[in-house]
Amino acid sequence: xxxxxxxxxxxxxxxxxxxxxxxxxxxxxxxxxxxxxxxxxxxxxxxxxxxxxxxxxxxxxxxxxxxxxxxxxxxxxxxxxxxxxxxxxxxxxxxxxxxxxxxxxxxxxxxxxxxxxxxxxxxxxxxxxxxxxxxxxxxxxxxxxxxxxxxxxxxxxxxxxxxxxxxxxxxxxxxxxxxxxxxxxxxxxxxxxxxxxxxxxxxxxxxxxxxxxxxxxxxxxxxxxxxxxxxxxxxxxxxxxxxxxxxxxxxxxxxxxxxxxxxxxxxxxxx
Numbered sequence: 001x002x003x004x005x006x007x008x009x010x011x012x013x014x015x016x017x018x019x020x021x022x023x024x025x026x027x028x029x030x031x032x033x034x035x036x037x038x039x040x041x042x043x044x045x046x047x048x049x050x051x052x053x054x055x056x057x058x059x060x061x062x063x064x065x066x067x068x069x070x071x072x073x074x075x076x077x078x079x080x081x082x083x084x085x086x087x088x089x090x091x092x093x094x095x096x097x098x099x100x101x102x103x104x105x106x107x108x109x110x111x112x113x114x115x116x117x118x119x120x121x122x123x124x125x126x127x128x129x130x131x132x133x134x135x136x137x138x139x140x141x142x143x144x145x146x147x148x149x150x151x152x153x154x155x156x157x158x159x160x161x162x163x164x165x166x167x168x169x170x171x172x173x174x175x176x177x178x179x180x181x182x183x184x185x186x187x188x189x190x191x192x193x194x195x196x197x198x199x200x201x202x203x204x205x206x207x208x209x210x211x212x213x214x215x216x217x218x219x220x221x222x223x224x225x226x227x228x229x230x231x232x233x234x235x236x237x238x239x240x241x242x243x244x245x246x247x248x249x250x251x252x253x254x255x256x257x258x259x260x261x262x263x264x265x266x267x268x269x270x271x
Contacts, residue, residue, distance in 0.1 A: 044092040
């Protein structure tokens with residue numbers, strides 16, 4: 001069964017029965033534009049846990065005046081059968097019908113910048129979840145303060161998901177998904193952005209890139225390199241190997257500080 005609840009400054013939407021027993025929203029009273037709301041999914045086959053998590057997320061959003069739609073489901077198949085796009089998702093990994101990893105892959109296709117939270121008591125799934133760039137891991141029963149801290153980081157991530165890029169070749173401006181950027185470097189005295197969409201020379205300096213990219217997962221390991229840690233395949237004390245095969249040197253003066261940041265980054269994703 002799937003339930004939809006809406007929170008914000010306006011009255012709730014009228015909710016009607018949809019196909020196959022799903023409950024769907026049909027709009028908000030007063031002509032409220034849903035385009036500015038955050039779409040959140042909580043999917044867990046344990047209804048009691050679903051309700052507890054829902055109440056905490058509801059409280060968090062209300063206290064910060066963030067309009068949102070919170071979709072609750074104890075059936076992952078029902079989510080796969082609709083085309084709704086989410087900004088934030090809390091998924092149990094072990095569920096009947098479809099596991100949380102399968103659901104996460106589909107949701108990530110719909111929205112590449114989705115902030116994923118996994119709920120699991122099974123450590124053996126964490127490697128698979130990490131491959132999906134999970135934002136956080138929680139075990140039952142979860143710690144409320146860790147939940148709120150994780151939500152703070154998720155809001156920062158979502159707010160900084162897109163960056164403006166100015167190209168030197170054609171003097172044009174274009175938006176890029178921050179997480180699509182693998183690294184920024186200096187090449188031939190020009191600043192080069194290497195991304196999933198290709199490599200581009202930009203007008204921004206390395207310092208300006210450091211300011212605009214999310215500090216949660218970008219790190220300046222060298223005066224000439226700013227790296228997205230989501231793409232690090234292997235880390236040694238003096239070098240990073242990225243998923244595209246690029247080898248990024250770590251400056252000697254930054255190695256100790258980066259080592260602390262790296263393990264804090266890994267620990268944060270598993271908290």
